[in-house]
Amino acid sequence: MNGYLLDTNVVSALRRPKVFPQVARWVRSLPDDCMWVSVISMGEVRNGIERKLRSDLEQGRVLESWYETLQPFYGDKILPVDLEIAERWGQLAIRQPLAIADGLIAASALVHDLTLATRNTSDFEPHGVRVVNPFL
Template sequence: MSYLLDTTMVSEFRKKTPDAGAVKWFDSVRSGQLYVSALMVGELRKGIERLADRDPTQAAALDDWCRRLVRGFSDRIIPVTQDIAETWGRLSARTPLPVVDGLMAATALVHDWTFVTRNTTDVEPTGVRVLNPFVN
């Protein structure tokens, strides 16, 4: 089984004390089973850029972490393809979805992966398999 990690899941491991359920789940899977969306990389970059003016030191630390993360996932960063975009279009025509979460759910659906996120409410209407390790 393969998994698409949401930004909330990846960001959890920046915390000094990450959620015990998330750590337990993460330790139970092989790294080769884990994928991220290019959109997740964009969400991280957006956060870093927003922080840069307020706290350049913290932004630099996050930038370094993000670069290491991208290197670690280099062959497992999934772009938004035409198939993913069309799947998102069909899904969001029926049920309003946040764009990024909806595109990530569409990515998981297209690849037949489980979407790992803390924010299950927004994507459950898509029919994607969802795992919230923060409560499971």
């Protein structure tokens, strides 16, 4: 596979292109068929929405409406976690501590030979993940 795995912070930034125009420009410069999202990022976004629904129902509903567009938009570009990814995460976590979600995203990028698009490049570089920061 060639292309980019979008980290959760990139997916979230795309919801607000006026706040993060550099991210929107970067994504627009890419062919649609080279962008992937981990099911882990989908879960992280969903978790953020659930927390927002508890603190600000109106904004939570806005986010929920946006979230409902993600699955149809990314479709088969949402990567599941399988045994190979789980095993790679297990190997990565030994070298240097890494949060479970970040570790599974890193392992997904490595297994699928994708470059990880993230704001947090320093979290992933020590694990041998190719990274790009579209926020710059």
